[in-house]
Amino acid sequence: MNYAYLLAAILCEVIATSALKAAEGFTRLGPSLVVVIGYGLAFYCLSLTLRTIPVGIAYALWSGIGIVLIALAGWILYRQPLDMPAVIGMALIVAGVLVINLFSRTAGR
Known part of the structure; x- marks a missing residue:
């Protein structure tokens, strides 16, 4: 269940961060509310994961x-383009996440 909370935290954070551009410096109410509520939910869900998953992981x-x-x-x-170095860098990040989940004993299983 803790990984479900972590997934919820990640998704809320992604939604909130995506809405930042649409909020136009918090001048638009709807997207601004999405940002504030999304980050609030993200941090709440993240706090629930920390019951069993180490904070660093x-x-x-x-x-x-x-x-x-x-x-x-x-x-x-x-429509923000991703060049090859960005794609390679993100692939390395994904590889790091996989290493943590597959091989780390501190991942809180």
């Missing part, structure tokens, strides 16, 4: 997966 997973999802959201929603 949880944050590494949150940030690694979040970076990739935000880059994909920017590419899809805002």
Whole structure:
């Protein structure tokens, strides 16, 4: 269940971060509310994961997966291109997340 909370935290953070651009410096109410509520839910869900998952592992997973999802959201929603170095860098991040999940004994299983 803790990984489900972590996934929820990541998804809320990705939604909130994606809405930042649409909020236009918090001048648009709807997207601004999405940002505030999304980050609030993200941090709440992240706090629930920390009951059993070490903070370093949880944050590494949150940030690694979040970076990739935000880059994909920017590419899809805002037509922000990704060049080859960006794709390679994100592939290395995904590889790091996989190493943590598959081989780390501190991943809180």
